[in-house]
Amino acid sequence: MTSIATFAGSSVGKKVFVAVTGLMLFGFVVVHLLGNLTLLIPDGGKAFNEYAHFLESLLHGWLIIAFEVCLVAMFLVHAIFAITVALVDKQKARPQKYSLVRAAGGKSHKTLASRSMILTGPVILIFVVLHVKMFKFADHPLVTYHGTEMKDLYSVVVDAFKTPWIAIAYMVVMALLGTHLWHGVWSAFQSLGWNSDRHVTFLTRLSVVAGVVLGVGFLGLPPYVYFFAATGGH
Secondary structure (H helix, E strand, C coil): CHHHHHHHHCHHHHHHHHHHHHHHHHHHHHHHHHHHHHHHCCCCCHHHHHHHHHHHHHHHHHHHHHHHHHHHHHHHHHHHHHHHHHHHHHHHCCCHHHCCCCCHHHCCCCCHHHHCHHHHHHHHHHHHHHHHHHHCCCCCCEEEECCEEEECHHHHHHHHHCCHHHHHHHHHHHHHHHHHHHHHHHHHHHHCCCCCCCCHHHHHHHHHHHHHHHHHHHHCHHHHHHHHCCCCCC
């Protein structure tokens, strides 16, 4: 236990914790997007509501509770260690261990995405809190499919995204999420020592694709719902 605490308190340890929790959260974002893509199915929200109900019903609801507790823990560890690393880096004025100078072509990996991490991270954290409050703890109407009554989460999402300022704000944050993931995925690879000269080009491209695909995927949902989604899952 002491050795783990010592490692977690070191500069390298903090970066490893940020990297591991970041990749775990990245995996969650991928799965979350895949689930949210059921909003695109033109069935009045049936697939989306049944997907949400399936998740909430696993092990009589206990699995989703356990998962959410773990998710909150990952968010807190990632945020605390990331902020700590950022503050230490600022005080030490560009420590060499965290410098991303080994990008493809020998160019510095300092980009808008990397410089904005300290801004996009807190914005995304605040967004997650508001997002959970808006959708998870909303007053959900009920809908029945094949004799099974469940929450009509689809109607809550549609009502939200039919409100222009909510849809626009969501899209802005999703663009920031894509930017955060772009550099975050690369930083995780770098912190874990996976960015060898042999793999650096592939990993650089993978991080860009990850950020763009996930950012665009989430960003495209509000305008689709606003212009095309039918209201009501009844």
